Amino acid sequence: MKKPIGIVAYKCKKCGRLHYPWHDRCLACKNREFDPISPQGKARLLTFTRIYNLPWGFDQRYLTIGVVEFENGVRAMGQIDADENYPLKVGDWLQPSWDTVRVQYGENVYGLKLTPA
Amino acid sequence: MRDVAVIGVGMIPFGRRDEDTLLDMLAYASLHALDDAGLGDQGVDAVYVGNMGAGILQHQTAIASSLVDRLSLLPAAAETVENGPASGGSAVKNGLLAVASGYYDTVLVVGGEKMREVTGWRATDFVATMTHPLAEYIYGITLPGLAGMFTRLYMEKYGITREHLIAVAMKNQEMGALNPYAHVEMALSREGIYDSPHSIVNNPVVADPLHLYDACPVSDGAAALVLCPLEKIKKPAKPPVVIAGFGQATDTQTLQEREDPTDLKAVTLAAQQAFEMAKLKPSDIHVAELHDAFTILEIAESEHVGFFKKGEGGKAALMGKTRLGGTIPINMSGGLKARGHPVGATGVAQVVDIVHQLRHELPKERQVKNAQNGLTINFGGFGNNVLAFVLRRVEL
DSSP states (O other), X not given: OOOOOOOOEEEETTTOOEESXXXXXXXXXXXXXXXXXXXXXXXXXXXXXXXXXXXXTXXXXXXXXXXXXXXXXXXXXXXXXXXXTSOOOTXXXXXXXXXXXXXXXXXXEEEEEEEEO | OOOEEEEEEEEOOOBOOTTOOHHHHHHXXXXXXXXXXXXXTOOOSEEEEEOSSIIIIISOOOHHHHHHHHTTOTTOEEEEEOBTBTHHHHHHHHHHHHHHTTSOSOEEEEEEEEOTTSOHHHHHHHHHTTSOTTXXXXXXXXXXXXXXXXXXXXXXXXXXXXXXXXXXXXXXXXXXXXXXXXXXXXXXXXXXXXXXXXXXXXXXXXXXXXXXXXXXXXOEEEEEEEEEEGGGOSSOSSOOEEEEEEEEEEOOSSGGGSSSTTOOHHHHHHHHHHHHHHTOOGGGOOEEEOOOSBHHHHHHHHHHTTSSOTTOHXXXXXXXXTSTTSXXXXXXXXXXXXXXXXXXHHHHHHHHHHHHHHHTOSOTTTOOTTOOEEEEEEEETTTTEEEEEEEEEOOO
């Protein structure tokens, strides 16, 4: 079954600035009250990289990671499921999902997965 | 506030030092600095040790306490300063403020890291622990990965190309080949890393668009300084160098929360503070050590500190303006790119390198002629904690 995107962003109740990840005070106006916001719609690719020297915990040849902006302005990092030769470019629209991004100590860790739309 | 002088500097060659423990390296660099200061058997009031990873990599904590014991500096005050890759710069700042305030007169500042005793897989993970645990780390992001994403944005916004990055890599490795303390004492040929078909093998992609020779090596090493009030120096054996200004600034932990992720605000602010305190401007600087953990960072930092306009740093590197004899020679030590980047040591090593420049004691192949003022930038996280120091030669 498809899992909902587990990211919660926070919109400042005073100035409207969007935050992700969580901050105790607004980065713009220092206000402490926020409305939780879920990412909506597709995600536009802002930047990305393919990493070939992977850190401990990733037993694979490469990993594609990008930063995206959802249609409602929420920005987040995620793993991109795209073949090494796929002509990924900044500005592409990607389909988000919530899936396993790594396995740590035998446990699945879930996070943002992105697939070319 | 008192003027603070660097009266002693010490460093050990960076690289892979299997024969030495972290404490060995810290001790050797410290003894070099104490001897250079001519302190003999005299003690120091305090010791600040910059180190990022001994707790993770060596399973060893409280290394400053171990160091004062080993060096017979008891009962000096001792503290370990951890601030990611800016740990060394933070240790220098702590020593500087302690002397400037009048609380201590003689302070030893040491920075060191031993990164090569774990696999590259583990070292990459260790460095990545400075990223946000939920919003970044879980995805397998690495510091080269963040630099790759930053480079892509910088290329799109300012027209930076691989030619510009290669100009930085070649210059810094050329200088590293002349520096006996450098981890990578090997000059690069353009053909080997770019032009020939073999360059795909010699210089593979690490985190695109960055290649192997765009990144600094993973190093072991240590560097040290002795600080004291300028007013206490009567007949110096070597020309005193004062820390005329410092600045430190922070930025958001994640790149995605920056309004313009290509804007390294913390670099700009830290440098501005340091220039203001020193009553100098970027055009007064004769030599700089910038934090080129990746070639793109030397270019971006050279713009953010005010040496060049935004978008001009790459062209300046390509035109040779940052080489010895250029308008502002940068990383005459080889920088992190060739001298190496034992993370906790770097901020201290940069100050050591500038002190050598301002004392005019380097061989002519690396010495900036008649250099009077120098700048260092120690870049923590991905620009979320940055320290800048302006150093000035003083004639007594």
